[in-house]
Amino acid sequence: MGGYGDVQCIDENGIRLDGRKIDEVRPMSIEVGVVPVADGSARMKWGLNDVIAAVYGPMEAHPRKIQRQDRAVLDVRYNMAPFSTTDRIRPGFNRRSREISKVTAEALESVVLTELYPRSKIRVEIEIICAEAGTRCAGITAASVALAHAGIPMTDLVVSVASGKVHDIVVCDLNKEEDNYGEADLPMGILPNSGELVFLQMDGDLSPDQFQEAWDYNMEAAKIVHKHMVEALKRGEA
Amino acid sequence: MAIPLVPKLLRAHLAELAAEDMRHDGRGRFESRDVELEIDCLTRAEGSARVRMGDTIVFAGVKFQIMTPYPDRPNQGGLMCSAEVRPVAGRQWEPGPPSPQSIELGRVVDRGIRESGCINTEDLCIIPGEKAWQVILDLFAISDDGNLFDAFALAAIAALKSATVPAERFEAGEDMPLEVSKTPIMCSYHKVGGRFVFDADKREELGGDERIHITLGDDDHVHSLQKGLKGIFTAAEFAEIMNEARSRCAELRDLVDKAIEGE
Numbered sequence: 001m002g003g004y005g006d007v008q009c010i011d012e013n014g015i016r017l018d019g020r021k022i023d024e025v026r027p028m029s030i031e032v033g034v035v036p037v038a039d040g041s042a043r044m045k046w047g048l049n050d051v052i053a054a055v056y057g058p059m060e061a062h063p064r065k066i067q068r069q070d071r072a073v074l075d076v077r078y079n080m081a082p083f084s085t086t087d088r089i090r091p092g093f094n095r096r097s098r099e100i101s102k103v104t105a106e107a108l109e110s111v112v113l114t115e116l117y118p119r120s121k122i123r124v125e126i127e128i129i130c131a132e133a134g135t136r137c138a139g140i141t142a143a144s145v146a147l148a149h150a151g152i153p154m155t156d157l158v159v160s161v162a163s164g165k166v167h168d169i170v171v172c173d174l175n176k177e178e179d180n181y182g183e184a185d186l187p188m189g190i191l192p193n194s195g196e197l198v199f200l201q202m203d204g205d206l207s208p209d210q211f212q213e214a215w216d217y218n219m220e221a222a223k224i225v226h227k228h229m230v231e232a233l234k235r236g237e238a
Numbered sequence: 239m240a241i242p243l244v245p246k247l248l249r250a251h252l253a254e255l256a257a258e259d260m261r262h263d264g265r266g267r268f269e270s271r272d273v274e275l276e277i278d279c280l281t282r283a284e285g286s287a288r289v290r291m292g293d294t295i296v297f298a299g300v301k302f303q304i305m306t307p308y309p310d311r312p313n314q315g316g317l318m319c320s321a322e323v324r325p326v327a328g329r330q331w332e333p334g335p336p337s338p339q340s341i342e343l344g345r346v347v348d349r350g351i352r353e354s355g356c357i358n359t360e361d362l363c364i365i366p367g368e369k370a371w372q373v374i375l376d377l378f379a380i381s382d383d384g385n386l387f388d389a390f391a392l393a394a395i396a397a398l399k400s401a402t403v404p405a406e407r408f409e410a411g412e413d414m415p416l417e418v419s420k421t422p423i424m425c426s427y428h429k430v431g432g433r434f435v436f437d438a439d440k441r442e443e444l445g446g447d448e449r450i451h452i453t454l455g456d457d458d459h460v461h462s463l464q465k466g467l468k469g470i471f472t473a474a475e476f477a478e479i480m481n482e483a484r485s486r487c488a489e490l491r492d493l494v495d496k497a498i499e500g501e
Contacts, residue, residue: 035381036293082376083283083299125326
């Protein structure tokens with residue numbers, strides 16, 4: 001959260017820099033099967049975000065110390081390609097990508113029926129090839145589509161969306177400027193069929209009313225994203 | 239990269255096919271898979287390309303940084319090329335620091351581009367001794383079904399040719415296209431079943447022996463060669479693939495030029 005700065009993110013008519021209304025999500029598209037050598041894969045374009053997720057497995061878990069006798073482990077890696085941002089990112093893991101990998105794994109482990117595959121691992125690779133804002137949300141969403149595409153049994157898909165606050169106005173699905181200059185960010189991972197949550201983070205400053213508003217925006221946005229996910233999987237089957 | 243077990247059966251199968259002058263996917267010896275080239279496909283990169291050859295898919299992205307020129311070359315900028323094959327690209331690719339395989343990939347592509355002289359590093363100088371552009375070319379594999387070398391090299395030159403120097407963002411003048419005067423192209427040949435084939439896929443790489451990478455510039459000048467993996471080849475074998483490479487490089491050069499012109 002970088003404070004107000006000089007950037008006016010919303011005009012007097014309630015229209016945002018990218019032309020959206022405050023409760024509108026960015027345009028998106030999802031395609032499955034984009035990594036032909038993987039067991040399942042998906043590419044999600046969401047605003048300027050471009051994310052590729054690939055799933056390999058279930059396969060033998062090695063090194064053996066990561067094996068669990070009663071279930072599969074999810075080996076999730078979130079990574080940003082060096083050319084995915086305005087300033088080049090030096091390749092390699094950093095603290096941010098490690099944390100996002102961890103929370104993503106925990107979100108997905110909540111829906112994957114891991115007990116069906118004892119002592120094995122399922123690799124989930126999330127590569128951000130172009131970043132705007134909300135790459136972790138796009139990553140989780142794409143990864144859950146890729147898992148479904150790989151035929152991994154799950155109780156539900158995971159839809160991840162973020163709402164936040166800029167100039168003291170709650171807005172749905174933050175873009176880059178709103179993420180940089182806004183005052184709050186609330187990413188959530190939602191199970192579309194039950195409305196339950198498997199992922200939740202927040203930073204910034206929200207009043208109780210604003211928090212509720214952001215929460216409700218996410219719940220509504222999740223329905224739209226979910227529709228895209230289901231359609232992509234249906235198209236992939238045809 | 240985990241060292242794959244190469245079943246003797248696969249090697250035997252490929253050798254049997256070779257004896258009949260066939261390949262497991264029905265291609266001719268010097269026939270490539272379908273090649274798809276798309277440029278300007280990554281919004282945040284200053285130049286970009288996506289190449290698909292069969293089920294092999296790679297991206298190349300160009301970024302720029304301001305550097306201080308090296309003291310012995312005060313009026314020159316720099317070019318850096320690195321390749322990463324992350325575990326997304328296949329089950330045999332493992333996480334961790336760059337493997338020798340991906341370092342070799344990056345360096346061989348780098349040599350072909352650098353030695354062709356297609357980028358004049360003196361053009362990259364902004365203020366001699368103080369400021370110059372560093373061109374950073376990142377190669378990124380999404381799906382590895384063999385012959386990453388040629389896919390990377392093709393994406394690399396296409397991304398460079400489509401790149402814009404972001405001078406306005408760095409307050410160093412006006413944005414301008416990156417000057418790329420030549421089109422170096424790489425062609426790779428793998429020894430499979432005792433003879434060289436062009437554009438080997440993953441199965442052929444696994445069940446094959448040595449590989450040879452040839453980068454030719456405009457006018458068929460040779461800019462880089464690399465022999466990889468264990469194996470012995472004769473001068474006659476090399477002469478044959480060199481001859482093949484000349485016509486194939488010309489075709490791929492046309493493909494790059496068409497994509498850039500159609501921009």
